[in-house]
């Protein structure tokens with residue numbers, strides 16, 4: 413039987429661009445170019461490696477996001493994923509983590525899955541909670557923050573490097589995993605991959621398809637509210653000296669003045 | 674007064690500093706009730722009481738160490754049911770966030786992660802967050818259910834406020850569905866004897882400019898002279914010069930010390946994301962155009978192999 417892998421990928425504003433908030437205090441997606449979250453490239457890569465090691469597997473990439481999020485799906489398809497699902501609905505604007513997890517969970521169930529692979533965190537929200545939320549909603553094991561992962565014999569195993577210990581984890585499928593940027597560099601799409609991606613199917617779903625009411629998601633349905641967003645004032649220009657043999661001493665003088673020594 | 678649940682982060686009963694910060698913040702919105710999972714609750718309770726815990730709900734079960742995250746969610750949910758708190762606070766570690774998130778689904782509440790400050794508000798606790806690599810500061814609150822908030826280390830100075838800290842046993846049943854992810858083995862991290870990166874008052878980090886694992890002792894010597902923790906950029910970690918646990922930045926640790934010293938680090942946005950909220954920032958870099966200099970309070974344009982050892986000597990001399 414084919415191993416059904418669903419990779420959750422997010423379309424995010426480029427972190428190296430000038431990111432801002434829109435007037436309704438949601439992330440402004442118009443000003444800055446968007447792309448497939450770099451941390452989700454690691455998820456796609458691990459899914460591809462799991463597929464390569466399996467007899468028979470199929471990878472679906474899934475995103476919840478605006479029309480342009482299609483770019484993120486195309487990138488993942490050009491890396492080698494087989495097909496894509498795009499959940500898109502005007503009522504989704506402003507959805508928070510709990511709402512997104514509801515939508516993703518329904519879309520994953522509708523698609524059918526043995527393994528869900530996520531990135532460790534999105535590069536815009538940086539919450540790192542979606543994988544745990546999905547495991548809870550889908551009622552399957554959570555095998556998260558892995559820097560090493562493999563699937564064999566209906567089981568997923570991996571290494572989670574935590575703050576105080578490194579743990580070896582194991583769970584039976586179906587399961588939700590997330591992988592870190594320590595899991596191995598993501599491949600670049602080949603020319604052939606980019607051409608092939610153009611012909612791969614992208615299924616579009618809206619809230620009605622997933623039997624979700626508009627008021628369960630979006631800005632109105634959100635479980636959290638941002639009341640204020642203020643741009644951090646630029647740090648006042650500091651003192652910069654050129655080392656001409658005295659740099660270490662000058663620095664010590666500064667630190668002593670600040671009472672660090 | 675309303676009770677506020679505080680999830681205790683500890684290693685064998687030794688309470689970690691971020692928990693003391695949580696207790697301090699919890700007192701701004703109510704009476705802290707600590708939730709201690711695992712052994713040595715009595716030992717932990719002494720410290721928890723000193724920092725304001727009126728009560729310590731304690732549960733120990735082998736499942737907490739045998740399975741990942743979910744059994745702890747069962748326990749925290751039991752505490753939630755027992756107390757009906759005004760809010761639930763957890764440390765912003767990977768595990769703290771995951772426990773908080775799963776509890777949020779179960780009790781139908783919203784969650785805010787990575788708060789850097791917390792205060793009482795007319796419509797519930799208001800969390801301050803630092804977003805987009807610390808280029809924005811936001812204030813948010815939870816609009817549905819009981820606020821669940823995870824707080825970053827070094828967000829508040831722990832203040833002692835002695836309270837009863839009575840230990841009460843919490844009855845916990847770990848559901849079968851919470852035993853899905855087995856922890857097959859666990860290798861504790863070896864202590865370096867230096868302060869924890871996220872808790873340290875001073876952090877000294879080295880980047881690609883350090884140019885080899887064999888040169889990292891230059892960074893460590895400066896750190897030791899200042900009693901600081903050692904950090905590294907991802908470039909230094911990826912090159913295998915320093916362990917990943919010491920990485921500062923978006924995919925490493927986020928630090929907010931009183932003093933951050935960056936040596937041989939260019940200051941890429943992903944690195945900034947993990948250190949930009951430091952109070953005082955100092956950099957040593959031989960390229961005067963390096964973006965890190967946009968952030969510094971004091972910068973030295975020069976070779977780190979000249980400047981850092983000279984600084985270390987000077988610190989030692991001054992400290993006597």
Ligand SMILES: Cc1cc2nc3c(=O)[nH]c(=O)nc-3n(C[C@H](O)[C@H](O)[C@H](O)COP(=O)(O)OP(=O)(O)OC[C@H]3O[C@@H](n4cnc5c(N)ncnc54)[C@H](O)[C@@H]3O)c2cc1C
Nearest residue numbers: 880881882906907908922923924925937938939943959977
């Ligand atoms: C998704 C993603 C996540 C990332 N997460 C992180 C993260 O968590 N943390 C992180 O740090 N990076 C992260 N990065 C990588 C980041 O983009 C940069 O590549 C990285 O921070 C560069 O490290 P560096 O400053 O040490 O190296 P470089 O950018 O190569 O800079 C080295 C600096 O050292 C200086 N130098 C060289 N020799 C000397 C000398 N002898 N004396 C003084 N100065 C010298 C040079 O002038 C230069 O400025 C991430 C990237 C991505 C895409």
Ligand SMILES: Nc1ncnc2c1ncn2[C@@H]1O[C@H](COP(=O)(O)O)[C@@H](O)[C@H]1O
Nearest residue numbers: 420421476530531533534539540541542
């Ligand atoms: N809108 C989304 N669409 C698809 N996947 C997502 C979305 N948001 C988050 N994810 C997945 O969840 C992971 C963690 O995201 P977060 O909890 O938002 O930091 C990401 O790396 C993605 O794999």
